[in-house]
Amino acid sequence: MKENISIDVSRFKPQINEKEKKELDNKNITECPFCGVNIKNYSHYHFKNDKWYKSCSFCYYTENIDKLIAMNKGDFVFLNEMSQVDLFNILRHIYFLDYLYKNKNSKDNKIDEHIEEIYDSYLLIQDSLSDRKEYAANLMCPSANDINIVTDYLSVCTKEEYDNSKHALKYLRWLPNQEIFKEEILWWIENNFKENCHPKDYKKIILDIGRKNND
Ligand SMILES: [Zn+2]
Numbered sequence: 001m002k003e004n005i006s007i008d009v010s011r012f013k014p015q016i017n018e019k020e021k022k023e024l025d026n027k028n029i030t031e032c033p034f035c036g037v038n039i040k041n042y043s044h045y046h047f048k049n050d051k052w053y054k055s056c057s058f059c060y061y062t063e064n065i066d067k068l069i070a071m072n073k074g075d076f077v078f079l080n081e082m083s084q085v086d087l088f089n090i091l092r093h094i095y096f097l098d099y100l101y102k103n104k105n106s107k108d109n110k111i112d113e114h115i116e117e118i119y120d121s122y123l124l125i126q127d128s129l130s131d132r133k134e135y136a137a138n139l140m141c142p143s144a145n146d147i148n149i150v151t152d153y154l155s156v157c158t159k160e161e162y163d164n165s166k167h168a169l170k171y172l173r174w175l176p177n178q179e180i181f182k183e184e185i186l187w188w189i190e191n192n193f194k195e196n197c198h199p200k201d202y203k204k205i206i207l208d209i210g211r212k213n214n215d
Pocket residue numbers: 032033034035036037055056057058059060
């Protein structure tokens with residue numbers, strides 16, 4: 001079973017040394033150990049539970065959100081019914097679908113038919129994810145969805161406050177600003193999804209999500 005990913009900052013984690021780097025590089029890891037996406041071209045040294053891993057940008061920055069340098073990092077959303085990795089997998093499907101939609105009228109008309117049919121459902125999923133931003137502010141505290149404020153707090157609070165914050169953070173998920181990862185997302189689409197996914201399989205995924213939400 002894959003390990004869980006949760007929102008965190010880097011302050012209590014060590015720096016990687018050259019020997020540890022070399023050991024990891026020699027393993028030729030091609031898949032993110034947390035979400036399974038291909039990391040051949042984009043990867044980070046990721047410290048977790050006393051061990052070093054190589055992970056994708058989404059998983060790495062979730063657990064080291066203070067390391068992400070960007071004006072708009074995205075939002076924290078209240079989404080306790082779904083794991084962070086499940087959310088990333090759904091987002092990657094949305095990005096893939098969006099890519100297919102923007103590049104439609106391809107030679108493969110069969111794909112186009114499926115896209116038309118499911119694109120609206122995916123827009124609905126995207127909207128309900130953005131709604132969850134408000135949930136974080138209303139159910140937790142007004143700044144709970146603000147990545148910069150939460151990150152600043154986690155970076156300066158006492159160790160005791162930091163440990164206590166874990167309870168609240170387990171309800172939050174990171175909804176990344178996809179603009180930051182534009183190149184990487186395109187690389188995933190072309191190297192992971194084009195080969196392994198077909199929009200005809202999406203109906204089943206959407207139904208599964210609906211079922212999960214109604215449980
Ligand atoms: Zn990952």
